Amino acid sequence: MKFKIIGGEKLEGEIEAKGSKNAATKMMIASLLTDEECVLENFPLIDDTEIVQELCESIGSEVKIGNSALSIKTPEIKNFRASFLSRRNRIPVLALGPLLNRVGRAEVPILGGDKIGPRPVDIHLEALKSLGARINFDQNYFYAEAPNGLKGTRISLRYPSVGATENTILAAVLAKGRTVVQNAAIEPEIIDLILMLQKMGAIIELGSDRTIYIEGVKKLNGARHRILPDRNEAVSFACLALASPQNKIKIKNARQENLITFLSAVRRIGGRYQIEDDGIVFYGAKDLSATEIETDTHPGFMTDWQQPFSILLTQAKGVSIVHETVYEDRFGYIEDLNLMGANIKVFSKCFGELSCRFNGKEHPHSAVISGHTPLFGKNQKVRDLRAGIANVIAALIADGESQIDGVEELDRGYEDLDERLRNLGADIKRIM
Ligand code: EPU
Numbered sequence: 001m002k003f004k005i006i007g008g009e010k011l012e013g014e015i016e017a018k019g020s021k022n023a024a025t026k027m028m029i030a031s032l033l034t035d036e037e038c039v040l041e042n043f044p045l046i047d048d049t050e051i052v053q054e055l056c057e058s059i060g061s062e063v064k065i066g067n068s069a070l071s072i073k074t075p076e077i078k079n080f081r082a083s084f085l086s087r088r089n090r091i092p093v094l095a096l097g098p099l100l101n102r103v104g105r106a107e108v109p110i111l112g113g114d115k116i117g118p119r120p121v122d123i124h125l126e127a128l129k130s131l132g133a134r135i136n137f138d139q140n141y142f143y144a145e146a147p148n149g150l151k152g153t154r155i156s157l158r159y160p161s162v163g164a165t166e167n168t169i170l171a172a173v174l175a176k177g178r179t180v181v182q183n184a185a186i187e188p189e190i191i192d193l194i195l196m197l198q199k200m201g202a203i204i205e206l207g208s209d210r211t212i213y214i215e216g217v218k219k220l221n222g223a224r225h226r227i228l229p230d231r232n233e234a235v236s237f238a239c240l241a242l243a244s245p246q247n248k249i250k251i252k253n254a255r256q257e258n259l260i261t262f263l264s265a266v267r268r269i270g271g272r273y274q275i276e277d278d279g280i281v282f283y284g285a286k287d288l289s290a291t292e293i294e295t296d297t298h299p300g301f302m303t304d305w306q307q308p309f310s311i312l313l314t315q316a317k318g319v320s321i322v323h324e325t326v327y328e329d330r331f332g333y334i335e336d337l338n339l340m341g342a343n344i345k346v347f348s349k350c351f352g353e354l355s356c357r358f359n360g361k362e363h364p365h366s367a368v369i370s371g372h373t374p375l376f377g378k379n380q381k382v383r384d385l386r387a388g389i390a391n392v393i394a395a396l397i398a399d400g401e402s403q404i405d406g407v408e409e410l411d412r413g414y415e416d417l418d419e420r421l422r423n424l425g426a427d428i429k430r431i432m
Helices: 021-033 048-060 094-103 124-129 160-172 186-198 231-242 260-268 303-314 334-339 385-398 416-421
Strands: 002-006 012-016 037-041 062-068 069-073 104-109 134-137 140-143 154-156 178-182 203-207 212-215 224-226 248-252 272-276 279-283 291-293 318-323 345-348 366-371 401-405 427-431
Touching: 002 385, 012 416, 021 037, 021 048, 021 069, 021 160, 021 186, 048 062, 048 069, 048 094, 069 140, 094 104, 094 124, 094 140, 094 160, 104 134, 124 134, 124 160, 160 178, 160 186, 160 212, 186 203, 212 291, 231 248, 231 260, 231 279, 231 303, 231 385, 260 303, 260 345, 303 334, 303 345, 303 366, 303 385, 334 345, 345 416, 385 401, 416 427
Parallel strands: 012 248, 037 224, 154 178, 291 318
Antiparallel strands: 002 401, 002 427, 037 069, 062 069, 104 140, 134 140, 178 212, 203 212, 248 279, 272 279, 318 366, 345 366
């Protein structure tokens, strides 16, 4: 499926940041920890949540969706082996802990997901093993068991991985005794997951310096939780608004407290916004100026923001630098932007101050963007979810027509993207 976009239309109005993809999918897995019903409000209807629904149903969950909420109840684990899923994402490995806690055995499909580098799960597996799990895998499945149950322990994560932190929490909440997780990730989606687990009866404390303390309980109950708004959606639409002087877009539900680093970067390049009670209004700007950004774990500048922000930097005057320190291979889309008229060079040296795991390795992870460069419509193919939103934003501000192939990838993370953009005035059509 493709998007056909005629760029240059004025975009104006209100667009809502839906419930966060990267929280909703984990909360569905958290619901497997109880035999009672969990209700997730502000639930995003996207392909990634459908994939997790398929996973949960194959284990024994009963799922109902309506009125922007999902109800999920797993009275018994009917299968500790999740069936092979019709589509893949990175969530199944997170079900290991809940299944081990409830039935002592777990078999889940190996991960799929974005094409942004190898994305190993060694840190997840090390943490689960130190909680007492025995894990093997082949090409298709992880096989885990915990014949003596999971037991709390002290775990220091080699890197504050989002997934590994979530995996450890989901395993430790029902483990025997106390678990201390040092060097944990503390992304807002993780804090929201902790809020839901606390409602379910979990005992979790947040220490200073990225330490999370979990005291295992015997049983968890159901809960009702409203999913936090998606800050990646908010940033995508904010960059779209800022990238063209004629635009003015209010992002309903965008939350300042989860966007502090992004908003400061916007201010630094001369972008304008206004914080309101129920969202943030972003104004298109003529005179953006260059800057340097480095992606990092929270509360740093998020790796999922560098793609839409780089488009903004193609419209800023001067030389900007983007240093990607989270993923080793997240600049593939730069080639697409250059074909549209951008002037961006990518280097494998570190162009920044942060300590970076890719230093001295041959990973293309520093970009130098020279602007301002007008963009022209071109046909493109979506490489991964966030690269795809960069393709869409670039096409919307470019002169002329672009056709973007492979938009199924965008449907994984953005609900009704084309319709919502049309409501702002965009000329975008979905074609076969
Ligand atoms: N890593 C390892 N070993 C591990 C786990 C991670 O080496 O066991 C490395 C990864 O290869 C990567 C880095 O650590 O270089 C960060 O990975 P992390 O585990 O933190 O990320 P994730 O849990 O796989 C989530 C989001 C990503 C988002 C990152 C960073 C989900 C489903 N995905 O991925 O979102 O970019 O955190 O914030 O929550 C997206 O939504 O498009 C997306 C890619």
